[in-house]
Structure formats: structure tokens, C-alpha cells
Amino acid sequence: FGQADRWSTDAKVQYSNAQARNRPQSGINVNNYASVMYMLPVSMDITDFKQDLLPNRKMRWYRTEDKSVNPYWNVRNRTNDDKRDRWIVNGSLKYDFTNWLNAEVKAGGDMYTTNQETRVYGGSPIVTNGSYSTSKETYKEFNYSTLITAKKDNLFGKLGGSATVGGNLMDQKWAKLGIDAGELLVPDLFMSNNSKGNPTLTDKVKDKKINSVYGSIGLNWDNYLFLEGTFRNDWTSTLHPDNRSYFYPSVSLSYIFTEHFNTPAWLTYGKIRGSVSSVGNDMDPYQLYNTYELGRDPNNNPITKRNKILFDSTVVNELITSTELGAELRFFDNRFGIDFSYYNTVAKNQLIDLPMDPGSGYEKRRINAGKIKNTGFEITADAKVLTSGSGLNWNIQANFSTNRNKVIDIYPRENVTRYDLATYDAISIQAVAGALYGEIYGSTFLRVTDPKNADYGKLILDANGNPQRGEQNVRLGNQQPTALIGITNGFSYKNFNLSFLFDARLGGKVFSATNALLQRNGSAEVTVTNGDRAEFVADGVVTDGSGGYTKNTKATTPQRYWTAIGIGNLGITEANLYDASSIRIRNIQLSYDLPKKILGKTPIQRAKVGVSCNNVWLISSHLRGQDPEAIFATGNNANGFESFSPPTTRTILFNLSLSF
Numbered sequence: 001f002g003q004a005d006r007w008s009t010d011a012k013v014q015y016s017n018a019q020a021r022n023r024p025q026s027g028i029n030v031n032n033y034a035s036v037m038y039m040l041p042v043s044m045d046i047t048d049f050k051q052d053l054l055p056n057r058k059m060r061w062y063r064t065e066d067k068s069v070n071p072y073w074n075v076r077n078r079t080n081d082d083k084r085d086r087w088i089v090n091g092s093l094k095y096d097f098t099n100w101l102n103a104e105v106k107a108g109g110d111m112y113t114t115n116q117e118t119r120v121y122g123g124s125p126i127v128t129n130g131s132y133s134t135s136k137e138t139y140k141e142f143n144y145s146t147l148i149t150a151k152k153d154n155l156f157g158k159l160g161g162s163a164t165v166g167g168n169l170m171d172q173k174w175a176k177l178g179i180d181a182g183e184l185l186v187p188d189l190f191m192s193n194n195s196k197g198n199p200t201l202t203d204k205v206k207d208k209k210i211n212s213v214y215g216s217i218g219l220n221w222d223n224y225l226f227l228e229g230t231f232r233n234d235w236t237s238t239l240h241p242d243n244r245s246y247f248y249p250s251v252s253l254s255y256i257f258t259e260h261f262n263t264p265a266w267l268t269y270g271k272i273r274g275s276v277s278s279v280g281n282d283m284d285p286y287q288l289y290n291t292y293e294l295g296r297d298p299n300n301n302p303i304t305k306r307n308k309i310l311f312d313s314t315v316v317n318e319l320i321t322s323t324e325l326g327a328e329l330r331f332f333d334n335r336f337g338i339d340f341s342y343y344n345t346v347a348k349n350q351l352i353d354l355p356m357d358p359g360s361g362y363e364k365r366r367i368n369a370g371k372i373k374n375t376g377f378e379i380t381a382d383a384k385v386l387t388s389g390s391g392l393n394w395n396i397q398a399n400f401s402t403n404r405n406k407v408i409d410i411y412p413r414e415n416v417t418r419y420d421l422a423t424y425d426a427i428s429i430q431a432v433a434g435a436l437y438g439e440i441y442g443s444t445f446l447r448v449t450d451p452k453n454a455d456y457g458k459l460i461l462d463a464n465g466n467p468q469r470g471e472q473n474v475r476l477g478n479q480q481p482t483a484l485i486g487i488t489n490g491f492s493y494k495n496f497n498l499s500f501l502f503d504a505r506l507g508g509k510v511f512s513a514t515n516a517l518l519q520r521n522g523s524a525e526v527t528v529t530n531g532d533r534a535e536f537v538a539d540g541v542v543t544d545g546s547g548g549y550t551k552n553t554k555a556t557t558p559q560r561y562w563t564a565i566g567i568g569n570l571g572i573t574e575a576n577l578y579d580a581s582s583i584r585i586r587n588i589q590l591s592y593d594l595p596k597k598i599l600g601k602t603p604i605q606r607a608k609v610g611v612s613c614n615n616v617w618l619i620s621s622h623l624r625g626q627d628p629e630a631i632f633a634t635g636n637n638a639n640g641f642e643s644f645s646p647p648t649t650r651t652i653l654f655n656l657s658l659s660f
Contacts, residue, residue: 006096014088021081027643028513030069030126031078035644037071038514039521052076059124067125077121086112100152110141116178122187129187132194135178135202144169158222165215172209178202198300208285209237224259228252236282239317246317250277269330269337274323281318283351287366288313309353310365318368320347338381345374346408352419354411369411370419372437376403392493399486405437422638425569426472427511429479429638438479440509440640442573446470448541448549455549459540465554466538466564469572476577479640482507486586495593500616501586508580510631513643515624516576520566522559526624533558580628580640583620588613606659615650 001007025031040046044062052073054060059077061070069078090108097103114137122130147166155161179202181195192199214232231249238244252275258267290311292304326341348371353364378401386394410416410433417433427442446460446468462468483506490499518524527533535557541549565575591610599607621628623642630645 008094008096009092011091012089016084016086018084018086019082022075022079023082024646026645028517030067030074032644032646033071033074034646036068036074038518038644039523042523046071049073053123057123064125069124069126073124077124078119078126080116080118082114082116084112084114086110101148101150103148104146106143106145106147108143111139113138119190122184127183129184129196130190131181131183132190132192133178133180134192135176137174137176139172139174141170141172143171153220153223160220160223162218163216165213167214168210168212170208170210170212172207174206176202176204198296198298206285207237210282211235222259224256226252226254226256230277234280234282236317238282238285238288239315240288240313243314243316244282246280246282246319248278248280248319250275252277266331267329268332268334269328271328272325273327274325276321276323278319278321281320281351283315287311288315306361308363310356310360310362312366315351315366315368316349318347318349318351320345322346334384335387336381336383338379340377340379342377343374347372347374354416354419367411369416370431371408372405372431373408374403374405376401390494393491395490397488397490400483402483403480405480407431407433407435407437409433422636422641424511424513424641424643427570427573427641428473429640432475436478436480438638438640439475440477440479440511440573440577441473442476442511442577443472444470444474444476444574445572453549455541458549459538460549461538461540461542461552461554462564463542463554464560465540465542465552465556466561467540467572467575468564469567476573477509477640479508479510479580479638481505481580495595497591497593497610498589500588502584503586504581504583505628506581508640509577510580510623510628510640510642511570511573512576512578512623512626513570513641514626514645515578516566516571517644519562519576520571522562524562524624527558527562529558536561578624578628579622581620581622582618582628584618585616586614588616603660604658606657608655608657610655610657612653612655613650614653615648618648 001009024033026034028035030036037046041062049060049062049070050072052060052070059070059073061068061073088108088110090106092104092106094102094104115135116137117134118132120126120131122128145166145168147164149162149164151162153160179192180200181192182199183196184190184194185196186194212232212234214230216228216230218226218228220226229249229251231247233245233247235245252273254271254273256269256271257263258270263270287309288311290307292306295303295305297303322343322345324341324343326339328337328339330337349368350370350372352367352369354367354369356362356365378399380397380399382395382397384393384395386392410419410431412433419431421429421431421438423429427440430439430441431437432439447470448455448458448460450456459467460470484503485506486501486503488499488501491497515524519527529536535555537555538552538561540552542552542554544550565571589610589612591608594607594609599605618627626642626645627648628642630648631639631642
């Protein structure tokens with residue numbers, strides 16, 4: 001709009017309302033229906049407990065000695081509800097000074113409010129009179145940016161160029177106000193002031209700002225040689241004034257050699273590229289200085305207490321530096337193409353919480369430490385196997401990637417070489433200096449360890465013929481896959497389109513707590529042989545009393561055998577450490593374009609109906625009834641542990657697309 005249409009504007013408003021009841025939970029707890037169902041004795045029918053209340057209004061269930069809960073009762077009488085109203089607003093205004101120079105300003109906001117409510121009725125072992133909690137969470141993020149762009153081809157002869165410069169102001173605010181009444185005074189009266197004890201109040205706020213300046217300079221020679229450099233400097237409110245500014249540039253070079261000189265007819269397109277870049281990260285607000293938390297003791301007296309983490313005001317930003325080399329080639333008039341990328345990424349000055357001696361008054365301390373290197377490559381290929389204007393078309397796309405994520409060091413200043421990413425009972429996922437990220441540590445079977453002994457590697461059984469736990473806190477494997485593969489086949493015939501995605505994960509290890517506990521419970525398939533639980537003689541040796549070993553001849557029962565393996569909370573780790581490889585059909589899509597003659601003179605220009613299915617078929621898995629992708633870890637990178645994960649879902653979607 002305006003004179004010579006030099007002004008242009010754009011605005012978008014998006015609103016969403018999301019409501020959920022009884023979101024699923026994972027792990028070993030009464031809110032995870034999978035764990036309750038898995039541990040149900042196989043001789044029982046869960047539908048016998050569909051009538052979940054006894055005449056005295058107590059919960060009907062087969063167990064009363066612990067906090068186990070009837071899942072039918074749980075879904076009706078232990079509810080968690082959340083509702084989120086969200087607005088995303090964006091607007092821009094642009095002015096073209098000339099055909100090669102323009103300026104643009106943008107403003108945007110992301111705002112949501114989440115209300116949560118949890119109710120537990122009385123009548124179960126969880127709480128006698130019921131309990132109640134409610135909270136309200138608000139989040140607002142506003143960004144204001146400007147960008148000046150200059151771009152001109154043939155600036156000096158065959159030399160073209162572009163340049164940008166701009167800035168951004170980010171303002172982020174988060175707040176949460178909640179009250180937990182705990183056990184209720186009057187049963188099933190869900191009010192915050194109906195508390196049997198002292199309600200717990202949560203009142204938290206977080207404010208964060210980042211001011212940024214950024215820009216780029218690009219040069220190209222005759223549209224076959226391209227050089228681009230970028231820069232960005234952030235000033236964050238979460239770091240000390242001496243360290244809050246951090247700068248990260250990048251530079252890239254690409255060369256389209258098929259545009260530079262004549263190439264064979266079978267080579268349609270060829271490009272090689274390389275880049276070096278860096279990215280800086282800060283941390284969450286209010287993690288710089290050591291303050292005290294306000295609270296109350298059981299007698300409702302006001303108290304103050306330390307944070308669990310000892311903060312350090314001298315920490316600096318994290319920095320990730322990446323180098324990438326690649327090539328793209330296309331052949332035979334684009335009938336076949338291949339793209340190859342190699343990368344090397346180094347992350348240093350990572351902000352981690354290092355464990356401390358509890359006698360210090362703190363559990364952990366915040367430091368800059370850790371250096372991790374990611375090295376890998378990715379190959380993508382595509383081919384038009386069959387091409388026909390009105391007949392059958394067949395396209396294939398394939399992807400292969402491998403990544404080695406190696407820990408260079410943790411904190412050499414204090415000889416720290418291990419860092420726990422997550423710990424589950426006697427099992428831990430660790431970052432270990434000099435090893436791949438995600439080492440799995442746990443316990444092993446007791447075995448003959450002398451390589452010179454004829455029985456080397458065999459299990460050393462106890463006097464009753466059962467396995468024994470050997471060394472603990474031993475490296476057992478790594479969670480990282482060796483490679484990822486994906487293959488998509490796409491077919492089209494006239495107005496029909498069909499595609500399916502096949503993918504595979506190769507390598508890596510995962511521990512299954514589900515299998516470990518099912519075995520100890522006698523519910524796992526491996527605890528039965530040919531439908532029978534007869535006594536058997538376990539393969540292994542026993543000590544002969546003089547430092548040697550003899551073959552085991554003592555019979556044992558499946559119950560004693562698997563109880564021995566299930567020692568402790570999660571048993572002998574080695575027994576349930578599995579290969580995490582899997583092969584599956586990830587997705588199938590089928591669609592049909594309605595012929596234009598059917599649409600006639602309607603305002604509809606194009607109509608397409610389709611159906612798609614996700615998570616179609618897990619073809620191969622070593623995890624004994626579990627999906628290797630259904631891991632327990634949330635909020636961290638420790639994905640080598642599975643615990644009572646619900647079966648993964650298969651979704652079928654029907655869609656209609658109209659163009660006017």
C-alpha cells in the first residue's frame with residue numbers, strides 16, 4: 001500500500017484452547033495404569049473390579065496392604081485436570097526504499113494461562129478423607145525486532161552481495177500460584193480452606209530478558225560461488241553484568257561447480273559446501289546468587305532455608321561450535337540425487353550441577369564444566385524409479401545417519417571424570433570422560449572371571465542352584481544408537497497417492513524395569529517354559545570348596561530362580577539390559593484427488609481426501625514386549641532406561657483438504 005506500493009504489512013492471530021483430564025504418567029506409581037495392569041496376577045480378570053466401590057463406599061480391590069489402587073476407581077476418583085488458553089500474535093511492517101533496500105519491524109507475543117486441579121476422593125489407601133490442590137500458571141513472551149536488508153546482484157560486474165543488520169528485544173515472564181490443601185478435613189469437600197493440616201502455598205515468578213544485535217554479509221560471484229558471514233551478540237539478564245554479553249559468529253562457503261564449467265550430461269547439478277558456526281546459551285533466571293527460600297514448619301511457623309544448589313555468580317554462557325562439510329549431487333536430469341554431510345560439534349562451558357558433600361549444606365553446585373564432541377555424517381538419496389504423466393510413478397527417498405557423542409572431559413580441575421545424568425535405584429546413566437555420552441552402569445551376574453579357567457564366563461550359582469549378583473556399578477553398555485535409517489516409498493497413479501515410511505534404529509542399549517519386575521512377580525513370559533513351571537537345572541557352576549568349580553546339578557524352581565535375579569528393587573541389571581535396535585513401518589498415507597469435473601463450477605479449485613496411519617508396525621524389537629522408543633526419561637538425555645511404559649499408540653487420521 002502507499003505510494004508505489006512500497007509499504008506492506010502482515011498480521012497473524014492464533015488462539016488455542018487445550019483441555020486434558022487424567023494425563024498418563026510413567027514409572028512405578030498408582031497413576032500409571034500400565035504398571036498396575038502389568039503387575040496384576042495373571043489368574044485375575046481386571047473387569048471383575050469394574051464395580052469399584054464396596055457398600056461402605058470404600059474402594060474394591062484385591063490388595064489392601066499398600067497404596068495399590070484399582071484403576072477403575074483411580075480414573076473416576078483421582079482426577080487431574082488442566083486447561084490452557086493460548087494466544088500467539090505476530091505483526092510486521094515493511095518499507096521498500098528502493099528495489100534493493102528495505103526495512104522491516106516486527107512484534108510478536110506468545111501468551112498462555114494454565115489452570116490445574118487435582119482431586120483425590122476418600123475411600124482408598126492413598127488418603128483417608130481425600131485431598132485437593134489447584135494452581136494457575138501464566139506465561140508471556142514478547143519479541144520486538146527490526147531488520148534492514150540490502151541486496152543487489154551484479155554489484156560490481158559479476159559480483160553480487162547482500163547485507164542485513166537488526167536487533168531484537170525479548171521479554172519473558174512466568175508466574176505460578178498454587179495451593180495444596182493436602183488431606184481434607186471434611187471428606188470429599190474440595191476447597192482450599194478445607195484442609196486437615198496446613199496448606200502448602202506455591203508462589204513463584206521468573207522474569208528474563210535478552211537484547212540482541214545481529215547481521216550478515218553475503219557475497220556471490222556469477223551465481224556459482226557464495227560466501228556468507230553472520231554475527232549475533234546477546235545480552236542476557238540471567239548472567240552477571242561482567243559476563244552477560246556473548247558473541248557468536250558464523251561463516252559459510254558454497255560452490256556450485258556445474259554453473260561454473262561444463263560437466264558431463266549425466267551430471268545435472270553439483271555443489272560442495274562448508275561452514276563454521278557457533279551458538280551461545282544462557283540459563284534460567286535467579287540462578288546466579290545464593291538466597292533463601294521462605295516456608296513454614298509443621299507448626300505453621302515461618303522459616304527460611306537454603307537452596308539445594310550452590311550458585312556461582314561468575315559462571316559464563318555455554319558455547320557450541322560446529323564445523324560442517326557437505327556435497328549435493330544430482331544425476332540424469334534429476335532422476336537421482338544424493339546429499340552428504342559431515343559435521344563436528346564441540347560444546348564447552350556447559351552449565352551443570354555438580355554433586356557436593358551433603359555436610360556442606362548443599363546438594364549440588366552450579367559450575368561451567370564439561371566438553372562434549374559430536375561427530376557424524378548423514379547421507380540422503382532420492383530416486384525417481386518410475387515416471388509417467390498419466391501412469392504409475394514411484395519415488396524413493398532414503399536417509400542414513402550416524403553420530404558419535406563423546407565426552408572429552410567433565411571437570412579436570414578437580415579430577416571429576418563421571419557425572420550422573422540420571423539414577424534409578426542401583427542403575428545409573430552417566431557421562432564419563434573419554435567415553436561416549438550415556439554410559440549405563442549397574443550390576444552383573446557373578447561369573448567365573450579367570451580367562452585361564454575352563455569354566456570362564458559361566459554363572460557361579462549358589463548352593464540352591466540359583467544365580468547370584470556379582471560386581472556392582474560396572475559399565476554394561478551405552479544408550480547411543482550406532483545408526484539410524486529411514487526409507488520412504490511414494491507411489492502415484494492418476495489421482496491416487498500412496499506412501500510408506502520404513503525406519504530402523506541400530507545399536508544402543510536400554511534397561512527394562514518392566515521386564516525385571518514382571519519376572520520377579522512371575523508374570524513375565526520367560527518365567528514359564530512350554531506352559532509349565534516345573535523344576536529345572538540352571539546352566540552354571542558351583543564352587544567345589546577348594547577354589548575350583550563343578551557343574552551345577554541342583555534343581556531349582558522358576559520362582560526361586562527369578563526371585564534370585566530380582567534381588568533388590570530392580571534386580572541384576574545385566575539380566576534385563578537389551579539391545580535397543582528396532583525396525584518398524586512408521587507411517588502409511590493414502591490420498592485421492594477428486595477430479596476437477598466433479599467439482600464443476602463450485603468455488604473449490606482442488607479437493608483431496610486421505611487417510612494416514614502412524615506407528616503402523618513394530619517389525620523387530622529385542623525388548624520382550626516393549627517398544628524401545630517408550631523410554632522413561634523426561635527432562636534429561638538419559639534414555640537408556642524403561643519403566644512400565646504404556647504400549648505405544650497407533651493413530652489413524654482422516655483428512656479433507658480444500659483449496660479455493
